[in-house]
Structure formats: C-alpha cells, structure tokens
Amino acid sequence: MSEFVEVAQDGTFVVLKQPKPIKARKSELKKKNFGSWLIFFILLIVVIGWLFPFYMALINSFKTEADFTAGGPLSLPTSINFSNIIKFWNDVNFPLKLANSVVVSLVSAAIGVILSAFTAFALGIGRIRGRFWLLAVFMVAFTIPQEALIYPFYNMAKLTGLYDNLSSVIIVIGIMNIAFGTYMLSSVLEEFPVELLEAARIDGASTWRIFYSVVLPILRPTLFVLATFFFIYSWNEFLLPLVLLPSNDNQTVTVGLAITTGQWTTDPTARAAAALLGSLPSIIFFFIFQRTLMRGVTMGSVK
Amino acid sequence: MSTRSEVKASKKVAAAASAKRAQGLSALSDRRSYLWFLLPGFVLFAGLVGVAFIWNIILSFTKYSGVGKPRFIGFDNYVNLFQDPVFWESFLHAIMFIGAMSIVPTFLGLFIGALIFDYVAPRFGNGASAFLRGALYMPQIVPLTITGIMWVWLLDPSTGVINTFLRNIGSPAQPNWLGDANLAFWSVSVIMVWVQIGYTIVILMSGMARLDPSLSEAAQIDGASWFQRFRIITVAQLGPEIGVVLLTTTVAALKVFAPIYVMTAGGPGTATQVPAYFSYAEFFNNHRVGYGAAIATILAIILTILAIVILYVQTRQNEGAKQR
Numbered sequence: 001m002s003e004f005v006e007v008a009q010d011g012t013f014v015v016l017k018q019p020k021p022i023k024a025r026k027s028e029l030k031k032k033n034f035g036s037w038l039i040f041f042i043l044l045i046v047v048i049g050w051l052f053p054f055y056m057a058l059i060n061s062f063k064t065e066a067d068f069t070a071g072g073p074l075s076l077p078t079s080i081n082f083s084n085i086i087k088f089w090n091d092v093n094f095p096l097k098l099a100n101s102v103v104v105s106l107v108s109a110a111i112g113v114i115l116s117a118f119t120a121f122a123l124g125i126g127r128i129r130g131r132f133w134l135l136a137v138f139m140v141a142f143t144i145p146q147e148a149l150i151y152p153f154y155n156m157a158k159l160t161g162l163y164d165n166l167s168s169v170i171i172v173i174g175i176m177n178i179a180f181g182t183y184m185l186s187s188v189l190e191e192f193p194v195e196l197l198e199a200a201r202i203d204g205a206s207t208w209r210i211f212y213s214v215v216l217p218i219l220r221p222t223l224f225v226l227a228t229f230f231f232i233y234s235w236n237e238f239l240l241p242l243v244l245l246p247s248n249d250n251q252t253v254t255v256g257l258a259i260t261t262g263q264w265t266t267d268p269t270a271r272a273a274a275a276l277l278g279s280l281p282s283i284i285f286f287f288i289f290q291r292t293l294m295r296g297v298t299m300g301s302v303k
Numbered sequence: 304m305s306t307r308s309e310v311k312a313s314k315k316v317a318a319a320a321s322a323k324r325a326q327g328l329s330a331l332s333d334r335r336s337y338l339w340f341l342l343p344g345f346v347l348f349a350g351l352v353g354v355a356f357i358w359n360i361i362l363s364f365t366k367y368s369g370v371g372k373p374r375f376i377g378f379d380n381y382v383n384l385f386q387d388p389v390f391w392e393s394f395l396h397a398i399m400f401i402g403a404m405s406i407v408p409t410f411l412g413l414f415i416g417a418l419i420f421d422y423v424a425p426r427f428g429n430g431a432s433a434f435l436r437g438a439l440y441m442p443q444i445v446p447l448t449i450t451g452i453m454w455v456w457l458l459d460p461s462t463g464v465i466n467t468f469l470r471n472i473g474s475p476a477q478p479n480w481l482g483d484a485n486l487a488f489w490s491v492s493v494i495m496v497w498v499q500i501g502y503t504i505v506i507l508m509s510g511m512a513r514l515d516p517s518l519s520e521a522a523q524i525d526g527a528s529w530f531q532r533f534r535i536i537t538v539a540q541l542g543p544e545i546g547v548v549l550l551t552t553t554v555a556a557l558k559v560f561a562p563i564y565v566m567t568a569g570g571p572g573t574a575t576q577v578p579a580y581f582s583y584a585e586f587f588n589n590h591r592v593g594y595g596a597a598i599a600t601i602l603a604i605i606l607t608i609l610a611i612v613i614l615y616v617q618t619r620q621n622e623g624a625k626q627r
Binding site for chain 2: 050119122144278
C-alpha cells in the first residue's frame with residue numbers, strides 16, 4: 001500500500017494508492033453471459049428492496065386520509081394530493097426547521113474546516129514534536145460517546161447563557177469537528193510535496209505565507225470534501241440539538257421531526273410525509289455532492 | 304485518472320520526496336512558528352471537550368438531581384451500576400448490536416461489493432456499478448432519526464406496510480414488531496443492517512479498486528470459480544479495509560442512540576435498552592445525573608480502549624506499508 005501524491009495541472013492533488021498495472025483485461029472477463037445477467041438482475045432486485053421504504057414514504061405522502069383508509073399503504077395514490085404534505089409542512093413549521101439546520105450545519109462546518117486546516121498544518125507540515133500523541137488524542141476524542149460530554153455541555157450552555165440558542169450547538173459541533181478534520185487533513189498533509197515547501201522557504205516565505213499561499217490553494221479540494229462531510233454530519237446530529245435547543249423555534253430538522261411525530265401516531269400519511277420531508281434534503285444533497293462525499297467517506301478510513 | 308507515464312513521473316517525485324523529507328524538513332528550521340497554528344484548535348478543543356469529559360467524570364462521583372448542589376458520594380454510582388441488571392442488559396444489547404451494525408453488514412458488504420465490482424462494473428459499466436452502490440448507500444445519507452420515523456411507520460402493527468402485506472398474502476400473524484419485547488431487538492437489528500451496508504460497501508469497494516486485478520485474472524484462467532477468487536484473493540487482500548470497517552462500525556454500534564430514541568425508547572421494558580440511551584434517560588428523564596454520568600463514563604472508557612486498538616492497527620499498517 002505505498003502511496004504517492006499526484007499534483008494535477010489544475011492544482012488538485014490526490015493521495016493515490018499503488019497504481020495497478022493498466023492493461024487490457026481479458027475480453028472474456030467482460031462477456032455478458034447468462035450468469036452475469038442473472039447476478040445483475042438479482043443485485044437490481046436487492047437495490048429495489050433497499051429503496052422500497054423510501055418509495056413507500058413517497059407514495060403515501062401524496063394520499064389523502066380517505067385514500068389511505070381505502071387502499072392501505074401498498075396501493076398507489078388515486079390522485080396526487082399535496083394537501084397532506086402542505087399540512088405537515090405548516091404544522092411543524094418546516095421552513096424554520098430547515099433554516100435552523102442549514103445555519104447550524106454551514107457555520108459549524110466552516111468553523112471545523114478552518115480550525116482543522118490550522119491544526120493539521122502544524123501537525124502535518126510543521127511536524128511539531130509529539131504530533132503522534134496529539135493525533136492520538138484527537139482520534140480518541142473522536143470516538144468518545146457524546147453522552148459522556150452532553151451533561152457538561154448542557155451546564156456550560158446554561159452558564160454562558162447560550163442555552164436554547166443556535167450558537168451553542170454551532171460552537172460545540174464546530175469545535176468537535178476539529179478532531180476528525182485534523183486527523184484526516186494531517187494524514188493528507190504528511191504527503192505534501194517537500195519541494196514546494198523548500199522552494200517557498202528559500203524564497204523567504206514566512207510560515208503564515210506558506211500556509212496561505214502554498215498549502216491552502218493545493219489543499220482546497222480536500223477542504224471542500226471535508227466541508228461537505230461536516231455539513232452532512234451536523235445535519236444528522238441529534239443528541240446535541242435535542243438537549244441544547246429545547247424550544248420549537250430553535251429545533252433542527254432531525255429533532256423537530258423526531259419530537260413532533262409523536263403526535264401523529266394515528267395519522268399514517270402524516271408520518272409518511274415526515275419521513276419524506278426529513279429525507280429529501282439529505283437525498284438532494286447526496287445527488288449534488290455524491291462524488292465528493294464518496295471521496296470523503298473513503299478518505300478517513302484507509303490510507 | 305492519469306496515464307502510465309504520469310504515474311511513473313509522480314512515483315519518482317514521491318520517491319524523491321520521501322528521501323528528501325528528513326533533511327528537507329530540518330531545513331524548515333522555524334518550527335516554533337507552527338505552534339501558533341496548533342494553538343486555536345487545540346485550546347478550543349481542550350477547553351470544550353477536555354473540560355466536559357473531566358466534568359462528566361466528576362459528576363459520576365456525585366449524587367445530583369440537576370438542581371441544587373451535587374453531593375460527593377465516591378464510587379457509590381459505580382457500585383450500584385454493577386448491581387443493576389438494566390446496566391448489564393444495556394451493555395449486552397450494545398454488544399449484540401455489533402452483530403447487526405458491524406459483523407453482518409461487513410460480510411454482506413464484502414459479498415455484494417465484490418459482486419458489483421467483479422460482475423457489474425466490468426460488464427455493465429461504471430455507471431451501473433455507481434448506481435447500485437449509490438442506491439445501497441442511501442440509508443446512510445438520511446438522518447438516523449428520520450430513518451427511525453420511517454421504520455416506526457412501516458412497522459406499525461395496524462396501518463404499517465409490513466403487516467398490510469402480511470394481511471394481503473393471507474397471513475394471520477400481525478406481529479407488533481417494535482412493541483413486542485421478544486421482537487423489538489431483532490426488528491431494530493434488521494433496520495440497522497439496512498442502514499449500515501452502504502457504508503461497508505463504499506469502503507470495501509474502494510479497497511477492491513486498490514487490488515491488482517492480474518492475480519484474480521490469473522486465478523480465473525487457472526479455473527478458479529468466482530467464489531474461490533472472492534474468498535482466497537479478494538477477502539485475503541482486503542485485510543486493512545475489513546479491519547477498519549469492523550472497528551469503526553463497532554464503535555458506532557456501541558454508541559447507538561438516535562434509532563433507539565426514535566423507535567423504541569429502550570423498550571418495551573428494557574428490551575432494546577443500550578448504554579447511550581440509558582445514560583440519556585438517567586440525565587434528562589429520571590434526573591439521576593450522577594448515575595447517568597457513571598454509565599457514560601464506562602461507555603467512554605470502553606470506546607477509548609477500542610480507539611487505541613484502532614490507532615495501533617493503523618500505525619502498524621502504515622509501518623508495514625513503509626517497509627514494502
């Protein structure tokens with residue numbers, strides 16, 4: 001698993017695994033025989049089964065209550081009816097929850113990325129003494145369960161007057177992001193081409209200048225991956241907003257829907273609408289940033 | 304991504320870089336200036352997470368209802384915990400969730416991932432392969448709370464999808480999937496497998512892309528079946544990825560909270576109680592803060608040990624990679 005850094009012309013750079021020999025695969029390996037069609041077909045059925053819950057949420061969101069009572073959950077809606085979704089949208093004040101989630105996720109991702117870039121620069125490029133232990137501490141902190149921190153966070157928020165204020169969750173998530181961000185970025189920066197750093201030093205660049213003009217531009221794509229990753233991560237965050245943001249107007253999507261759906265137990269179409277509206281932002285985000293996210297998922301795991 | 308000559312060129316750069324790294328970095332004499340970059344992140348992180356962690360440990364030695372002053376009671380919370388059957392049950396469930404969230408998804412992810420990688424990608428194109436992988440990843444992208452809301456509805460005993468389907472095919476059984484103490488744990492487990500597979504597939508398939516295909520091709524020419532190649536070549540070479548996937552999903556299993564909160568609240572009774580939810584309920588529902596803090600501390604200790612194992616495994620892998 002030897003690695004090397006490839007700096008492409010557009011300034012992006014990737015840590016690549018050992019390249020596999022590029023050669024034409026045997027043509028028979030590509031033959032679409034009966035067996036491979038069968039496997040493709042079976043995989044397709046598995047995938048359809050995997051997506052079936054989302055499909056159920058989709059079709060039942062558009063049913064009226066009468067439609068649901070008559071046809072049950074499995075039948076297609078007799079007509080596309082938005083009243084149910086609109087009612088749910090208004091009842092939980094969905095736009096406000098969305099706005100809260102967007103603010104929390106965006107700002108905490110920005111804080112996380114900026115602070116991680118600084119810290120990772122010190123560890124990965126500066127190779128500060130004891131960096132192995134610092135990274136180890138971040139790594140361990142990343143695995144600590146939030147339950148072991150949440151009550152003190154709750155106390156801190158009350159003491160600082162930030163309880164029930166979006167900024168409490170933003171600060172906590174933003175700072176907690178440093179652990180994963182530093183871990184990931186410094187492993188990428190350890191592979192940074194030394195020639196560039198040396199050249200900059202010889203030209204008399206200060207450390208800040210090296211960070212700002214040499215490392216940052218090349219690191220930008222990686223920072224973007226990290227930011228999308230943090231965004232999703234904060235979007236899905238549950239315990240922190242649940243504890244720190246009790247009032248209705250400050251809740252995020254995850255907490256708002258989790259708490260309000262308790263009231264909808266007798267109304268299956270409203271629950272379908274909750275599942276649909278709750279999933280949709282993430283699914284849209286996923287379609288836009290699919291490639292970036294896939295890189296992010298694999299980047300943190302195995303080098 | 305790059306042609307062969309580019310790869311060769313960048314390989315040379317990398318070799319030169321690692322050779323020069325030692326001397327090159329000593330030339331960057333001004334190491335102290337880097338400390339300033341470490342400072343903001345480190346101070347904020349230590350000030351928030353470090354302080355909270357220690358504060359929580361201190362709380363675990365007190366009796367505290369959330370109002371008034373915490374009273375120091377030494378190890379009483381821990382002594383009581385070890386005699387509390389719910390505590391042991393919650394940890395047993397967390398360990399059992401390792402099966403549903405780590406072991407089963409890793410096996411299925413390896414198998415499905417290899418099928419997609421070996422059969423779909425070369426024959427039906429990378430688009431088809433990316434589609435299958437993306438679709439299986441979908442449950443990972445949706446917040447776990449929303450997943451929970453969706454499944455509570457799908458599994459509703461009277462209006463839910465599953466039981467309606469059972470009625471339609473004439474089955475008299477109408478299980479209360481999440482409300483029956485004998486069923487709830489297994490229902491949640493199946494849902495967690497559904498959630499986790501996307502993660503394992505993505506990581507494992509990126510590992511498969513790293514492997515040298517010529518080994519597998521040679522084996523195929525020698526008449527090895529797909530399953531033989533899968534077992535002997537793919538799985539054997541994916542050791543590092545499998546290790547990481549198993550460890551990270553185990554951490555996730557031990558931490559599981561949101562699905563339990565939304566779907567079962569640890570119930571019925573204590574049928575799906577897990578440490579994370581147990582401590583949350585002690586903090587905020589039962590107002591036994593010290594007790595909750597003790598549960599959380601024990602969970603944190605277990606996860607810290609796991610994190611150290613992960614770190615050890617990764618460091619060893621990296622050293623192995625350098626020697627090669």
